[in-house]
Amino acid sequence: MNWLSDFVRPKIKKTTPKEIADDLWLKCPGCGELLFSKELKKTWYVCPKCGYHLRLYLDKRLKLLFDGTYTEFDLPEIKEDPLKFKDTKRYVDRLKAYRKSTGNQDAIKVARGNIGGIKCVVAALDFAFMGGSMGMAVGEGIVKAAEYAVKNKLPLITVANSGGARMQEGILSLMQMARTTSAVNMVKENGLPFISIMADPTTGGVSASFAMLGDIHIAEKGCLIGFAGPRVIEQTIREKLPEGFQRAEYLREHGMVDVVVTRSEMKPTLVKILSILTHRKVDSEHMKSEPLKSKNTK
Amino acid sequence: MSENQPAVLDFEKKINEIEEKIKMLNALAKDSDMNIDKELNRLQQKLEKQIKMSYANLTPWQRVQIARHPERPQCLDYVNGLIEDFVPLCGDRLFADDATMIGGIGFFKGISVVVLGQEKGKDLETRVKYNFGMAKPEGYRKAQRLMSLADKFNMPVICFVDTDGAYPGIESEARGQAEAIASSIQKCLQLKVPLISVIIGMGGSGGAIAIAAANRVLMLENSIYSVISPEGCASILWRSSDKAKEAAEALKLTAQDLKSFNVIDEIIPEPEGGAHRDSVATIEKVGDCIYKHLQELLPLSREELKKQRNTKFLEMGRNLNIEA
Numbered sequence: 121m122n123w124l125s126d127f128v129r130p131k132i133k134k135t136t137p138k139e140i141a142d143d144l145w146l147k148c149p150g151c152g153e154l155l156f157s158k159e160l161k162k163t164w165y166v167c168p169k170c171g172y173h174l175r176l177y178l179d180k181r182l183k184l185l186f187d188g189t190y191t192e193f194d195l196p197e198i199k200e201d202p203l204k205f206k207d208t209k210r211y212v213d214r215l216k217a218y219r220k221s222t223g224n225q226d227a228i229k230v231a232r233g234n235i236g237g238i239k240c241v242v243a244a245l246d247f248a249f250m251g252g253s254m255g256m257a258v259g260e261g262i263v264k265a266a267e268y269a270v271k272n273k274l275p276l277i278t279v280a281n282s283g284g285a286r287m288q289e290g291i292l293s294l295m296q297m298a299r300t301t302s303a304v305n306m307v308k309e310n311g312l313p314f315i316s317i318m319a320d321p322t323t324g325g326v327s328a329s330f331a332m333l334g335d336i337h338i339a340e341k342g343c344l345i346g347f348a349g350p351r352v353i354e355q356t357i358r359e360k361l362p363e364g365f366q367r368a369e370y371l372r373e374h375g376m377v378d379v380v381v382t383r384s385e386m387k388p389t390l391v392k393i394l395s396i397l398t399h400r401k402v403d404s405e406h407m408k409s410e411p412l413k414s415k416n417t418k
Numbered sequence: 419m420s421e422n423q424p425a426v427l428d429f430e431k432k433i434n435e436i437e438e439k440i441k442m443l444n445a446l447a448k449d450s451d452m453n454i455d456k457e458l459n460r461l462q463q464k465l466e467k468q469i470k471m472s473y474a475n476l477t478p479w480q481r482v483q484i485a486r487h488p489e490r491p492q493c494l495d496y497v498n499g500l501i502e503d504f505v506p507l508c509g510d511r512l513f514a515d516d517a518t519m520i521g522g523i524g525f526f527k528g529i530s531v532v533v534l535g536q537e538k539g540k541d542l543e544t545r546v547k548y549n550f551g552m553a554k555p556e557g558y559r560k561a562q563r564l565m566s567l568a569d570k571f572n573m574p575v576i577c578f579v580d581t582d583g584a585y586p587g588i589e590s591e592a593r594g595q596a597e598a599i600a601s602s603i604q605k606c607l608q609l610k611v612p613l614i615s616v617i618i619g620m621g622g623s624g625g626a627i628a629i630a631a632a633n634r635v636l637m638l639e640n641s642i643y644s645v646i647s648p649e650g651c652a653s654i655l656w657r658s659s660d661k662a663k664e665a666a667e668a669l670k671l672t673a674q675d676l677k678s679f680n681v682i683d684e685i686i687p688e689p690e691g692g693a694h695r696d697s698v699a700t701i702e703k704v705g706d707c708i709y710k711h712l713q714e715l716l717p718l719s720r721e722e723l724k725k726q727r728n729t730k731f732l733e734m735g736r737n738l739n740i741e742a
Binding site for chain 1: 600
């Protein structure tokens with residue numbers, strides 16, 4: 121073998137823990153092309169060859185949505201590992217490992233700032249942290265975001281990016297479905313916009329709670345959205361699933377999402393919707409998107 | 419899964435042996451003049467002792483088995499036992515009627531109510547009819563429709579939860595299972611009438627909480643309520659469904675665990691030897707417990723009922739908070 125396979129191979133990664141280094145090669149899950157990380161960062165992790173949307177690192181997601189600077193919320197500490205859960209590994213050890221690899225406390229960040237000049241609260245999940253799973257920390261994040269939105273009369277935007285409930289927190293993770301639903305209800309009942317963005321993947325307890333209750337649903341191109349994961353369905357019905365099943369476009373066809381956008385269209389679409397719902401015509405400058413600017417640099 | 423589970427659980431074998439002996443003895447006595455009273459009496463006492471012993475320290479896995487017992491009373495048993503003049507209602511008005519999701523109106527101890535719940539079925543034929551207790555989106559939309567009805571006519575809602583989970587299949591996804599469950603939870607939280615949910619057997623994940631975001635959540639002593647089935651959890655985290663026993667321990671899914679987390683409001687004791695040994699007594703106890711809670715909720719105003727329910731769930735995680 122040559123130097124490339126020897127040297128580069130071990131560094132190929134599917135997900136994006138923290139912001140990855142500049143000098144890595146990643147394999148595009150769409151076309152199999154080897155992509156240089158420095159270039160991928162410029163295209164916001166969209167494959168320049170086939171347009172496949174790789175998963176976006178959480179801070180990058182927030183940067184994509186906000187105009188410029190944004191303020192992150194300190195989330196209240198929650199009781200950690202209430203079940204003293206242990207499978208092949210202790211849950212507290214798993215938490216430690218993910219905190220180290222992502223640099224984040226849990227699978228959520230809540231931030232406020234301007235989007236198209238409109239003040240908003242954003243609660244975004246992070247698939248890189250235990251599959252974005254929703255336990256008490258994520259639930260508390262959504263609740264805090266909703267409470268802040270109501271108190272300050274701001275639109276709420278959630279970004280779902282999660283496999284579902286966090287098994288390691290047992291019934292308490294299931295209860296987050298009711299908690300987050302109650303939270304977003306609060307926003308909606310106060311006449312404030314609640315926009316749900318779905319990224320790859322949005323399944324299980326997250327799709328079956330707050331993520332599916334938006335006034336408007338925006339899904340990122342090609343992302344997996346569903347209640348049961350494809351593997352569970354295949355095991356139940358014992359047949360292969362059709363092409364495109366449970367993808368964003370399928371969900372739109374079946375009436376479950378309003379708009380499917382590419383990553384570069386995400387922000388302008390969001391701004392347009394926000395400006396219409398808040399009755400404020402927004403400067404067209406904001407309709408342009410960051411990714412478009414850097415997309416030509418191949 | 420439940421459909422494969424034998425009627426005699428492994429830890430109940432000794433009980434079953436004595437029960438068989440008593441049966442034999444009774445049959446024998448029928449055909450002869452033998453006086454068996456003394457022996458029968460002895461066996462009865464032995465049986466009671468054995469039941470007490472076997473049921474004294476149940477493991478979580480044993481409770482899972484009891485919760486899935488095929489002879490355990492199911493939703494329709496409670497409806498028949500507790501609801502007078504029951505009128506079953508059908509359909510979500512959008513697509514279909516989901517047989518799994520039982521729904522209807524009737525009188526509960528003289529009070530007009532809406533009843534909802536999943537029926538699992540008791541033999542092959544009924545299990546197929548009720549899709550093994552796994553509701554589809556139309557089931558959860560039917561639930562929403564009937565909850566709206568309850569709200570309009572100011573009727574309390576009683577839910578009997580018994581499902582391994584919502585049905586995972588192509589048609590479920592095509593019709594938006596996630597949205598159906600999410601909206602059903604939302605509907606529960608918007609109601610301005612008393613909502614009481616009883617976990618009577620299996621409280622399986624999203625399919626259960628869809629009709630259990632209630633003012634009061636009651637749980638039978640040997641029922642379970644969990645974010646995932648022990649088998650599912652084992653196959654994901656242990657990579658082997660044989661570890662279901664371990665998963666059942668780790669998940670803390672028994673009524674006793676849930677009460678300690680304040681996730682449920684009350685545990686309803688089952689008759690000695692489990693609900694499947696005495697359906698009539700179980701149903702009566704469940705009815706009494708629902709009635710007690712209903713009496714506490716009925717004086718609340720419509721707004722208070724909604725607020726109590728939402729506050730309860732919003733506070734749920736915070737009960738365990740360490741202040742930052």
